[in-house]
Amino acid sequence: MSFSTRLTFENKPERRSENPHNPYKDSPKYPEPYVISSELKQAVNLAIYLRRPLLLEGDAGCGKTRLASAVAYELGLPLYRWDVRSTTKAQDGLYEYNAILRLHDVQTQKVVQQPPVDAAEIDEDKDEERVNRNPANSKHYRKFGALGKAFKLKSCPAVVLIDEIDKADLDFPNDLLTVLDEPWEFKIKETGETIRTNHKPIVIITSNKEKGNLPAPFLRRCLYHYVDFPNDKKRLQEIVEKHYQIREETPPPSTLVENAVERFLAVWNEGGLFKKPGTSEFLDWLKALHTFESKPYSAVKLEKDDLLPYRELLFKLQQDWKKYAKAS
Template sequence: MTIDKPRFYNDRTRRPDNFHKDSPKTPEPYVADKAGELIRAVNLAILLERPLLIEGEAGCGKTCLAKAVAYELGYPFYRWDVQSTAKVRDGLYTYDAVLRLHDVQLGELKMEKPRDPSKSKDYLDYGALGKAFISDRPAVVLIDEIDKADLDFPNDLLGVLDDWKFSIPETKTEIRAKHKPIVIVTSNKEKGNLPAPFLRRCLYFYLEFPKTSEALEKIVEDHYQVKQEIAAHRVETERSTAISPDPELVKEAVEGFLKIREDTSLYKKPGTSEFLDWLKVLQTYLPTPFDANQLKSQIQSSATAPYREVLFKHRSDWLKYRPAQ
């Protein structure tokens, strides 16, 4: 007997009407590769019920993928931003024993309190994975930048993802996943390779930055189309930011941006987020949009970039593209 699994098509118009209350409220303008390899990787992860590990340079769209999947499927979306001090328990639950003790003391003073110290569950909060486990339908969980934590973290996480359950000693309960979540993990390889046991458990995809002007222009088109859809339901003052940039300006901005990214001496290449911010500034910072021909001349001829503070995040890169004195 074949069990029907949901499929991701990278088509936000397929969103079901009965979407979950924790599903993203606004669409994610995500553009997958033309060959459909990323879409296939997501669907294989759903089919095999394994985490999908996404690697790639900062700003290439790793984080946005999980939100796009959750929006299209109408599933709840829970994000776990991993910190250097993170432990697996942080993503499962937190238990506030100090608050419980405080409430006990208030009870001795016969003061009103919003919680019942005799009920340990009143002091329990679920993390991203914990919420996914108790959800009434499958959830999408983003575990963002897993390599920020210590090397034991991924292997500790394996126990939870292998058994799809965890224990809460404070309440003497065991939580089993009602529905196995779709887990998307991102990594920038900040601390080298992840442990081999964890890698064996995951499906893997390396997300490359768009290399062609057509791909980047498609991202711009989709981005502003979504902004216009959202702005159509908002007040007039918010709609001006959704106006699509001048096509000629977009063309020259894309060409100039890709030329900047070809510079192998850059300490940190700007990503998609920086590009979209830069394009918005070119279009709206002055009363009239930045002149497309002037933009082309600056980048192609004089190797300078207007509004470089938007593009570059390192001193050497910022200094290199400063205007001629």
């Protein structure tokens, strides 16, 4: 995929199994069957070079979310995912502090009092989950979120996915700006710590515009790219080829793939669908055509039949289901 960073990174041959290039322990273990356009690859490399968040928009199923995993795998970097909800606050991605658990430990005296532990002795990944919590040490009760974990890394940057940012309150994006900018630090008031990053993370943000446009100050801080659905026969066939290559599975017959791609794109482009199927639905549908029955679905039958087989894999709303529930 050939992403460039300030790290030592060279183009690598196609990998078909477990990640072999000495990745960080939180890096994805397996490659992502991702076919990237030259324009999107350039946007990723610009975001890496400038260390600015990359904001991705596009139709559901066009590959926005999976890009972060592909980048993290290719570079051998850790991946931390932050799924945004309507109640999400900016601090949630930095840390959570469990004051109730600390009070519980004090009152029940389940943990034997020990001398305060130096911060350097605390495993950065355990936090409040450590076996021997000591209520005398407030650091045992904080748990880092996706951005917090990325800021704490000493040896390399991390890839952080902030998924569906538009689900949160409108103030949420601007609150992130106080962290994703100089001096790239945040404070934990409960412990008195200041967490300052040694390696600025690679931040990939997705949006479906559920609540309209994002705030202008936030947009100015980001790089922007609109991810088009692979509405092209050749690109969709490339995705199929890479998907089966990486998973080391026997691909469907070429004629079945060709006819499935043509039939799928005809449905996708016909118009009138309330929710268009994405690439993941297409790959599931193709797998069913290939292996659900004892023999693969006939490519000729798929091309000629009015009825669409296994439509339950493609349509997720009643209106779309009914539209293809009977022959025209």
